[in-house]
Amino acid sequence: MTFNRPIFKKILLCACLATSLGTFAAEHTVNTKYGNVKVNDDVKRIVTLSEDALDSAIALGFKPLAAVATRGGDSVAEYIQERVEGISIVGTSRQNNLEAIAAQRPDLILASASLSKDQYSILSKIAPTIVPNSPGMVADAWITLAQVYADALNKTEEMNVILADIEKRASNLKDKIATKLPEAERSATLARWMPQGPVVMSSQIFSTDMLASVGFEINDAGVIKEGRPHSSPLSLENLSKVDSDWLFLATLNTEGKDALDAAKTSPSFSRLNVVKNDHVVTVNGQLWTSAAGPLAAHAILDNIQTVIDTKIK
Template sequence: MFTARSFRHAALLAAGLTAAMGAFAAGKVVSTQYGDVTVNSDAKRVVTLYEGALDISYALDVKPIGAITTRGSDGVSNYLGDRAKGIKIVGTTREINLEAVAAQRPDLILASPRLNPEQYKILSKIAPTIVPKSKPHQFPSWTDDTRLFGKALNKSQEAEAIIAKIHDREADIKKVVEAKIPQDKRNVSLIRWMPQGAMVMSTKIFSTEVLANTGFKVNDGGVVKKGSPHSSALSLENLSSIDSEWVFLATMNLEGQKSLDAAKKSPAFERLSVVKKDHVIPVDGQVWTSGSGPLAAMVILDNIQKTLDTKVSYPE
């Protein structure tokens, strides 16, 4: 989303950069949502317009010069830590600042699968723009995106290695889950707690794929519509749909945490069996309900491992 004024300004900036695009002619060809794109094999100035693209870049030891903010924040996700120090913000998940992108003079742009044709037309004049074919935040998009962006960044071997590393760790944790938790006790839900109430996350998003790969049975309570990443906000009276054996509960910001603290004092929340069992696991919403990519997967796996180490009391 962008204004007509920003469109015109970005178009002018893009026009000034178009002449330099001939340098990319000798690069590699990458297949994208908008067709084949020729990319310089040694791109140095990378801008990411997708949270997953930023994660993947860092995982492949590439440091982008620009990125969009994460949801519920004025910067990138906290889990990325010092990696993102000094990065320029060029928009949000809802609105890309095309002028800010052009001002970075990128030689490669890694974009979201949701990038529309009008935006793509402008961005592709600024620099080769890679748009994944996969649907955002739905598995197996993170592995597809890692391979796609890895190829664009000339890091295909490294991309395959990190995908394998994550799958190996998922398999190791799954062995522990199957050894320690009875099959009928592996039911789990992922909840995003917002000021207006709890939203049940789909079983078809990035984090729930990782969770399922570790041996848990992810449940959405039947309240998530097909194709939607989450349910509508539930009232306190309708919380029974999230009453799984386990609940990973994510908050995006301070307001969500305050709302959760208030809900915990309500009889409706206290009656949930998952609360009585102390199986509600607080997690970072920027990772679990907004992020994607290898580094986010590692954080999720760390959280699952810690849960097994501290919460599982079933007999060996």
């Protein structure tokens, strides 16, 4: 976290004065990782410091003033860019820019569940800061986080409707897959191709949750350490570990795409059964391996619908 201390103190004073003007507005209390936080019922100036917080806020009809950049990029994820044209970038998933955050004069900060106590102590002086209790890497963790952000935005009922719609849509796609694809042909691996090689993504992250919700059986090849979102890079000689019935392949940037293109010319890649069966699905790495939230869920379900329409006979 970077900041110029004298300038930051001035910005912080302005932020505190702005916050004090809303002291007498109606409030509600949100339970968070660092205790109960009082939030105005009608917030206007929102800063989001995680990709799932941004997604949830937009899904609920808000346009945050600022957000952090997606992994492998210098702006928000591509799937959501059109909805937040002109949004300010105030950090990355690993580092927040305090000056930039305070300069937005927010009346609410929606932070990542991994935000440290030290960072929270500073950010909470700028505006009420919501840090969800992390459910850890478990199925549907993204839903728990979305509900906390909705509570902070005083939109719990609206989020429940949104989540129910996603569940219904996933159920409909699951029925289609069950009809068209035999159970023995539904194993799937999600891998992100890096310049160093492919990393296998965990069966307990957001996007593999979505794949499982429509009936795919997630195969993480047993190469991921407990509690980690992905494996170490695999060598081309070990590509057989991702030879499931279906392989969803993601890249984050140009370097990853170039490495994948090179790998596709190798015998190790072409001899995979999933390649021979034309069951390799190229997906956006920002969406599939970094994002989370209701809008991301619909975007991934869109991709799965395309697979059903074009690749499942």
